[in-house]
Amino acid sequence: MGILDYANPTRVMRFSRVVKPWVAGLGALVLAIGLYMAFFTAPADYQQGETIRIMYLHVPMAWLGMFAYALMALSAFGTLVFKHPMADVSAKAMAPIGATFTAICLITGSLWGKPMWNTWWVWDARLTSVLILFLVYLGIIALWQAIEEPIKAGKVTAIITLIGAINLPIIKFSVDWWYTLHQPASVFRLDGPTIYPAMLYPLLICAVGFSLIFFWLHLMAMDNELKRRRVRALQMRAARRAAPESTALPAGQTA
Amino acid sequence: MVGGGHVVTAQPFRSLIARDVRLAIRVGGGALVGTLFFLAVIVTVPFGIGPDLNLLSRIGPAIMWIAALLATLIGLERLFQSDKDDGALDLLRLTDAPVSVFVIAKVIAHWLGASLPLVIATPLLSLLLALEPRAILALTATLAVGTPALSFLGAVGAALAVTLRRGALLMAVIILPFSIPVLIFGVAATRAAIVEPDPFWPPFALLVATSLIYAVVGTLGAAATIKINDG
Amino acid sequence: MVWTETVVELGGLALARGGRALAADLDLTAQGGDAVVLVGPNGSGKTSLLRVLAGLAEPASGDLRVAVAGAEADTPRSALVHLAGHQDGLKAALTVRQNLIFWQSYYGYEDGLPVEDALARLGVGHVMDLPAAVLSQGQKRRVALARLLVAPRPVWLLDEPTAALDVASTERFIILVEDHRRKGGIVIAATHMPLGLADLITLDLASFPPDGADGLSAPMDEESYWLAGATS
Numbered sequence: 001m002g003i004l005d006y007a008n009p010t011r012v013m014r015f016s017r018v019v020k021p022w023v024a025g026l027g028a029l030v031l032a033i034g035l036y037m038a039f040f041t042a043p044a045d046y047q048q049g050e051t052i053r054i055m056y057l058h059v060p061m062a063w064l065g066m067f068a069y070a071l072m073a074l075s076a077f078g079t080l081v082f083k084h085p086m087a088d089v090s091a092k093a094m095a096p097i098g099a100t101f102t103a104i105c106l107i108t109g110s111l112w113g114k115p116m117w118n119t120w121w122v123w124d125a126r127l128t129s130v131l132i133l134f135l136v137y138l139g140i141i142a143l144w145q146a147i148e149e150p151i152k153a154g155k156v157t158a159i160i161t162l163i164g165a166i167n168l169p170i171i172k173f174s175v176d177w178w179y180t181l182h183q184p185a186s187v188f189r190l191d192g193p194t195i196y197p198a199m200l201y202p203l204l205i206c207a208v209g210f211s212l213i214f215f216w217l218h219l220m221a222m223d224n225e226l227k228r229r230r231v232r233a234l235q236m237r238a239a240r241r242a243a244p245e246s247t248a249l250p251a252g253q254t255a
Numbered sequence: 256m257v258g259g260g261h262v263v264t265a266q267p268f269r270s271l272i273a274r275d276v277r278l279a280i281r282v283g284g285g286a287l288v289g290t291l292f293f294l295a296v297i298v299t300v301p302f303g304i305g306p307d308l309n310l311l312s313r314i315g316p317a318i319m320w321i322a323a324l325l326a327t328l329i330g331l332e333r334l335f336q337s338d339k340d341d342g343a344l345d346l347l348r349l350t351d352a353p354v355s356v357f358v359i360a361k362v363i364a365h366w367l368g369a370s371l372p373l374v375i376a377t378p379l380l381s382l383l384l385a386l387e388p389r390a391i392l393a394l395t396a397t398l399a400v401g402t403p404a405l406s407f408l409g410a411v412g413a414a415l416a417v418t419l420r421r422g423a424l425l426m427a428v429i430i431l432p433f434s435i436p437v438l439i440f441g442v443a444a445t446r447a448a449i450v451e452p453d454p455f456w457p458p459f460a461l462l463v464a465t466s467l468i469y470a471v472v473g474t475l476g477a478a479a480t481i482k483i484n485d486g
Numbered sequence: 487m488v489w490t491e492t493v494v495e496l497g498g499l500a501l502a503r504g505g506r507a508l509a510a511d512l513d514l515t516a517q518g519g520d521a522v523v524l525v526g527p528n529g530s531g532k533t534s535l536l537r538v539l540a541g542l543a544e545p546a547s548g549d550l551r552v553a554v555a556g557a558e559a560d561t562p563r564s565a566l567v568h569l570a571g572h573q574d575g576l577k578a579a580l581t582v583r584q585n586l587i588f589w590q591s592y593y594g595y596e597d598g599l600p601v602e603d604a605l606a607r608l609g610v611g612h613v614m615d616l617p618a619a620v621l622s623q624g625q626k627r628r629v630a631l632a633r634l635l636v637a638p639r640p641v642w643l644l645d646e647p648t649a650a651l652d653v654a655s656t657e658r659f660i661i662l663v664e665d666h667r668r669k670g671g672i673v674i675a676a677t678h679m680p681l682g683l684a685d686l687i688t689l690d691l692a693s694f695p696p697d698g699a700d701g702l703s704a705p706m707d708e709e710s711y712w713l714a715g716a717t718s
Binding site (some may be wrong): 266267278281341342343345346348350 | 531537540541562564565567568569573574575576577578579580584588589591592593594596625632664701
């Protein structure tokens with residue numbers, strides 16, 4: 001526990017305490033406008049009817065699910081190259097949020113597809129790629145939790161996250177290729193013709209609103225992670241207190 | 256209360272189950288990783304077979320049974336290993352109950368922490384393979400009664416792993432052939448629920464019987480293997 | 487908790503591990519209040535003897551009896567002894583209290599010494615609600631020794647009990663050992679270090695070599711030539 005470990009997180013927590021309510025408030029406002037437009041002013045689709053409104057939830061979740069991975073990879077880069085203590089806090093906080101947004105994307109996709117495909121799931125190239133992204137998220141979360149010592153966990157997970165960042169485009173490409181290879185009949189594609197402006201604007205506003213909520217969640221998760229590490233540091237100090245023979249051991253050795 | 260004069264009660268049994276379940280489901284306990292492995296296998300198989308939903312729904316029960324088999328056996332490797340590593344395995348044997356009692360407690364705890372989540376996740380994951388509601392019901396039921404057989408069988412392998420100090424691979428080689436009957440009856444019962452003329456109950460009853468037999472054989476085998484440990 | 491007629495008896499006991507004979511013709515009678523120190527070079531069978539006494543392994547031959555008044559004759563010796571070995575048997579993810587409560591209830595002594603008191607007597611009361619993962623080696627060892635107090639059993643088998651302890655902790659532990667002896671318990675300890683206990687019985691395993699002076703000079707019978715000889 002060097003001075004750097006305490007100094008930076010303190011500043012980050014002070015910053016996030018100030019910023020959080022603004023991000024949350026603005027996010028709620030933008031989202032309220034976006035969802036109002038999505039449900040009341042945007043037209044129903046001539047082919048899909050009212051189910052098109054799932055899009056305003058589904059598409060931002062897909063974007064943010066992928067965006068979260070990009071941010072996580074960026075944080076992982078920060079962990080490995082700059083060894084910045086906040087980088088792995090950011091990466092760890094991001095993983096469950098990214099996984100949740102990806103899961104919501106999968107669930108809404110399934111609900112949206114049911115009336116069209118008459119089944120809850122098809123091995124469509126896009127859906128399948130998102131499913132694999134979800135699996136990668138879950139694996140990374142499990143890896144975070146499997147390693148007790150935060151610094152070591154940060155490094156190991158950063159390596160895997162970056163391998164994932166390089167691998168995901170390859171997976172995406174191979175899945176697309178696999179899908180065209182099999183040429184299944186009678187499956188609608190979700191990306192139909194170009195989208196009407198009456199649908200595009202609500203979608204963009206929803207996306208901005210969800211993004212703000214996303215950042216708010218990330219700030220809160222970073223707070224939690226910092227507190228979790230603080231608890232661990234305090235526990236280790238509490239164990240050393242009034243135990244003279246153990247002060248000779250460096251802090252990391254008891255882990 | 257004097258020394259070992261107290262009667263054998265269910266209390267030690269219950270407290271060991273409670274401790275192991277708590278260790279398994281806590282953050283980082285690794286029980287849910289088994290369910291994640293189950294999901295990963297199910298997601299991977301269609302890439303080898305193709306996205307044809309008709310085909311997948313026909314072979315889906317078999318895919319899910321094989322995934323459950325692998326997830327259970329791989330997860331069981333460490334059944335006794337963590338207690339061996341920190342010395343608790345010896346201390347757990349310091350009771351007046353036979354070794355097989357603590358083997359049963361450990362297997363039950365492992366089933367609750369690792370296999371039950373897998374059974375609960377089955378209906379949801381079945382949707383990926385386009386299974387019919389009847390097939391989902393049958394598959395979940397067969398997994399619920401069939402996975403205990405795999406757990407008890409895996410306990411023998413786990414005991415071998417601590418005694419021989421060899422990894423999961425050797426264990427899988429030894430245990431996989433013994434799990435074939437479970438697979439046969441489990442998949443047969445599920446198929447019967449899809450293909451109408453085949454009867455569901457005979458293979459299902461055989462599956463239950465296999466679980467009961469393996470519970471006895473696996474417990475005794477694992478207990479005997481652990482005792483060899485000290486030579 | 488007071489025990490009477492506690493006894494540990496070895497009659498012509500022979501030890502072997504992995505097909506290799508370690509010691510033979512061990513004789514010992516220990517009664518309530520006795521403390522036995524096992525000495526001997528590495529590999530002379532100290533740990534093996536403790537494991538045999540605990541019921542974790544069987545002797546190669548000979549008689550062995552562990553008994554206490556009130557225990558039924560067929561009570562296995564594993565239910566009468568505590569073993570404190572090199573490993574602490576603590577789960578890093580659980581708190582110290584959860585760890586000890588588990589052992590108390592697993593061994594079936596809900597009315598044993600409360601966990602708080604046991605930890606306080608070993609000088610580690612302040613770590614009770616911390617996860618075992620954050621403890622130092624010495625603290626873990628003391629928590630492991632607190633197990634002997636929360637579930638009272640008449641015979642303590644100790645394998646290098648003070649290895650990770652400093653002087654002050656060792657002194658605390660010796661007080662507990664003397665206390666246990668006064669209550670009619672037996673302590674059998676393998677150690678390289680002088681424990682500072684009074685009235686010790688010393689059992690030097692080096693003076694009970696298997697098959698003669700160095701264990702190798704005696705002629706082998708056919709069975710041990712083929713079976714034991716191959717692995718040693």
